Amino acid sequence: MALVQQSSPHARRARPTSRVMLWVILAALPGLLAQTLFFGWGNLINVVWCIALALGSEAAFLKLRGKPVAFFLRDNTAAVTGLLLGLSLPQFTPWWVSGIAVVSAIVVAKQLYGGLGSNPFNPAMVGYALALISFPVAMTTNWAEAATLWGGAPGFGETLAKIFTGGQTAVDGWTMATPLDEYKHKIASHTSVEVLGHPTFGDLIARGWEWVNLAFLAGGVLLIALRIITWHIPVAFLAGIAAMSLAFGSNADQYAPLQLHLLAGGTMLGAFFIATDPVSAATSHQGKLIYGAGIGVLVYLIRSWGNYPDAVAFSVLLMNFAVPFIDHYTPPRTYGHHKARRGVPGRSGG
Amino acid sequence: MWTSFLIAVVVLLALALVFGGLLGFASERFKVEGNPLVDQIDSLLPQTQCGQCGFPGCRPYAESIANGDAINKCPPGGESTIKALADLLDVEPQPLDAEHGVEQAKRVAVIREDECIGCTKCIQACPVDAILGAAKHMHTVIESECTGCDLCVEPCPVDCIDMITIEPDIRTWTWTPPVPQIIATDRQGASA
C-alpha cells in the first residue's frame, strides 16, 4: 500500500497564482472599457499587442533558460505585465515602441533577474520608463484626444494603421496633450480658470480621464474586497498625493488642483494595479504604508517640479530601490515580543 | 586654462593629504591587537583535531588560513565549513581537496573491550582525551566526547578499535527540505 507521504498541511485554499492574476485582469477591464469608450481603439489594440508580445518573449526566454515553458506561462503573470503596459502607454504608440517596452519589461526586468518573484523592480514600469527615456517624442505626442467612440474617435482600422505603420495619417489630428501636461505648461502663463476652460478638462476635471480613473478605482476596490491586495498601498499613495497637494499646491494658479491629480493621468491605475505589484513592493503593513506614501509624494514632486507631466513610473521605480531597506526596518511585532526586531540581520546574529 | 588645471590638481592633492593623514591616524588610534580573524576562523572549524588538513589540530590550520592558505582542506567540516569560511573570508568556495580526505558521515570510535590489552597508546593519541583508562587497565571511549578523528585506530597494537557510523534515530531525525516537483508534461520543454 503506497501511501502518500507529505508534510502538513494537507488541505489548500483553491486560489492559485493563475487565478489571482485572472482576477487582476478582470478588475482592470472596466478601466480598459472606459479607455476604449473615451479614447478609441488605441488602448485595446495596445493591450492585445502587448499581452501577445509579453507571452511570446517570456516563452522564448524560458526556453532559452531551459525552464518548463507551459508551467510558467500558465500563471498569467506575463499577461498581467502586458496588460498594464497596454493600459499605460499612449493610445497611438507605434508598435515598435510598445514592443521594446514589453520585451524589456519581460526579458530585462523579470527574466534576467531570475524570473517570477525575483525582480526587484516593477517590470511594467521598467519597460515604460525605458521607452519614455529612449523615445520621448513617441511617448509624449501620441496621446489621443478625448473623443468618445461614437462621437468621432478614429475607427478601428485607422487606429490599427497608425500604430502599426506609423507615418502621417488622418489620425494625427486626433492627438493631444494629456490634461496634466496641459495644465503644467499652461499655468505658467494663464490663470487656473482660464486653463480649466480648455476642452481637455471637460466637465468634471479631465474629459475622459476622469471616467477611466474612476473605473480603475472601482476595479481596485474589487481587488481589495477579494483580498487580493490590501488597502495599505493605494490609500497611502493617494494620501501622499493629497497631503503634498494640500501642503504645497493649494494655490490652483500655480499648481494643478488636487482633483486633477487624483482623476487624471495614471493615478488610479498606479495606485491599485501598478504600485501594488507584490513582487517589488514592501512586505509588512507598516512597510506598505511607507512605500505607498513615498510613491505618492514622489509623484506629486515630479509632476509639479519635475520635467515630466506624469510620474507614476519613475516614482514606483524609485521606491522599489528603497523596498529592501523598508522591509528590514518594518517587520511586524511578532506575538509574544515586546517590539519588532528591526535592522539588517548581521552575520554575528540579530 | 592652465590656472584652473593647476587649481584642480592642488585641491585634489590637498584633499588626498588630508584624508591620507586621517586614515593613518585612524589606523594607529583604533588598532586592534592580535588577530581576531584567527579566532573567527577557528570557531567555524569542527574541532575534531584530527590532523587530516596536515596541521596538528584546528587552531594551527586556522592560523594558516588567516595567512592565505586554502580553505578546502578539512574533511570533517565538509561542504558546510568550506562555505562558511568562504563567506567569512569573502573568497570563492572550492570543492573539498581530495588529497586531504573525503567527507564521511559522522563516526565514533568504539573499543572492543575484550581485546584491549591496556597499553595506553590510544589514550596518548586522542587529541581530546576522550579515552578513559590507565596502564594495564581497560580502555574505553567516552562516546559523547569522541570527535571521530580516528587518530586512535593506528596506534592500537591489537587493532581493537572500530569506527562506527552514527545512525540517525528517531530522536535525531529532522525534516528534509521540500523538493520542487514539476509535472512530466511541463518538464518536457525544460532541460533543467
Added chain:
Amino acid sequence: MTQLWDFTGGIHPPENKHQSTARPIRKAAMPDRLVLPLQQHIGEPAELVVAVGDRVLKGQKIADVTNGMGVPVHAPTSGVIEAIEQRPVPHPSGMADWCVVLKSDGEDQWCALSPIDDYKQLEREAVLQRIREAGISGMGGAGFPTDIKLRPPRDRKVDTLILNGAECEPYITADDMTMREQAAEVVAGLKVMAWILRPSRCVVGIEDNKPEAIAAMRQAVAGTQIEIAVVPTKYPSGGEKQLIQILTGQEVPSGGIPADIGVMCQNIGTAVAVGRAVFEGKPLISRVVTVTGEAVREPGNFEVLIGTPIHHLLETAGMSQERLDRLILGGPMMGYTLTTDSVPVVKTTNCVIAATAAELPAPPPEQPCIRCGQCAEACPMELLPQQLFWYSKAGEFEKAEHLNLFDCIECGACSYVCPSSIPLVQYYRFAKGEIRTQRAEQLKADRARERFEARQARLEREQQEKELRRKERAKAAAEAQAKKQAEAEMAAADGQASDDRAAKAALVQQALERKKAKTAADTKEQPVPSSTEVADDKPDIEALEKQLTQAEAKLNTMQGMLDEARSQQADNVEKLERAVAKNHDRVQRAQQALDQARKQVAEEPASSQ
C-alpha cells in the same frame, strides 16, 4: 458575557466535522495485540518494570521513568508481555522506537484500584503524585507530563485555568463528542485541577460550531463558577497561545510558558483522565479518537485502548483499502502522514484521517513566491512567513532566526493560503531542524576545543615540570660539588694534625652528601662504581675497608652454598659457580680499591693542592 479578544490572521478552511459527529462514541473492539511505545510523553523514555513473559492485569504499571521527566505506561488490558522490541511508532519520520508488545488474554481483568473518596482531604502533592502514577500526559498533542505542568515554578501563580475545547482543526471531533457525552467527567477533572492550582478564574473555551457541546457543558457547570466562553470559529483558535489571547487578551511571552502570565491551558481529554485517575483510581489506558475520511464507511469517534494498532481501528470503521490514498494522524492542517497502518494509538493520538485522492488531492507543483503577502495576512503569530521562506530556502538560517522563526507554531495557515502552493511549513521545519543541529554541533565542537586545549596545557605542564626537575638536579649536583671542594680547601688551609679528625669528619660529611645527591639523581644513571669515585674524590678508607669485608663475607657464603650444591648435585650449581666467580671479582676489586686509597692517602701530603 465573557469578554473576548481576537488574534490576527487565521483562516476558515472547510470544517468537514459533520461526517464524524453523526454517531455517538463507540467502543473499539479489543485487538489481540497491543503495542505500547515506551515514550508517549515529553521527557525520558520509560523503562520496563515487568519482564517478558509476565502476566499483567489491566491498569498495571508496566514501565516507569526513574531518571528524569516522564510518566509511567500501564497495561491497557490483562495479558502477557510478549516482547519488547523496535516497532514503528506514530512519528513523522516513520521510524521505530522501543515498544512493549502485550498479548491480550481476552479477560480484560482489572488490577486492584484505589479511588480517592475525597481528594480535598489530601495534600496537593499526593493528588499530583496520583496523577503522575496514572500516567497522564497532555492529550492535546504535545504529551507534556500533566503533574509537572500542574506544578508551576515557585514564583508563578496561575490565575486563569483554561480548558481547551476549541478543537479548531477540520475533521477532528474527539473533544466535541467527549464534551457532549462525558461533560460531567470533564467538569469533575477540571475541578480537581482547579483545586490544585486555585485560580481565580476557570473558563472552558469552545468554538461556536459546537452548539451541542456548549449546551452539555453549560449544563454540567451549572452552579459552579466555571465559565463557558463561546469563541468564533477560526483556525487556529485552538492553539494554546491563540486561545489564551482570545480569552484573556494577553500574549504568552516568546520563549516562555503560559504560566509566566498566570495562565494554564489543559486539554479536554486530559481533564477526563485526571478525573478518572482521582475518582476511579484508573490510569490512562484509553482515549477518544476520531476516525474519519472518505475511505471509511462509518466515520465517527471511538473509545480506543492505548496501543491499539491503527489498522484495527480502521477495520472497525469499515475502511476500504482501494480508495485509501493518504493516511493522516492528526488533522489536515497539522497532522502527519503515516507510511504504515500498524502504528499504535498513543496517548496523544486524537484523529486518524483515511483520505481518498479526491478528498485531499496532491498539491500542485511549487511555483515561485510572488511575495503577495497572503501568508503574513494569515499568520496567527504575526510573523513574516514570506521572508522566513526566502531565508530558509537560501539556507540563511541566522536571518530566519532573527525574524523569529522559532515562534512559528507550524499551524499551516500560511501554506494553506499560498497561491503558489509553496510547502511553507516544511521549509520552516527543515530550517528549525538545521538550526538545532548546528547548535548541537557547535556545542560539541566547543567542548572538543576545550578538551584539546586542556590536553595541550596538560602536556605542556608536564614538559615544564620535567625540565624544572632536571634543572634542579643539575643545580643540586653542582652545588654539592662546589661545597665539597670549598670544605676540602678549608680543611687543607686549617692545618693537618689537629684537623685529622676534622678531615675525617669532613670526608664522612662529603660522603653523606654525595649519597644524598646520588639518590636525588636520575634513576636511569648507572650507579657509579666505587673505584671511579675514589679517583675523583678524596679516598674514603673506612668505607672501602667495610666494602672489602662485606665482599669477602659474601664470597664465603656463596662458596659454602656452591659446595653444598655440588655435594647434592643440585640444578643451580652453574648459577652458583657464576655467583661465586662474581663475588670473587668483587672482593678483588674492593681489595684493589683499598690499596689504591691507602696509597693515595699516603701520597697526599706530598701533593700540592
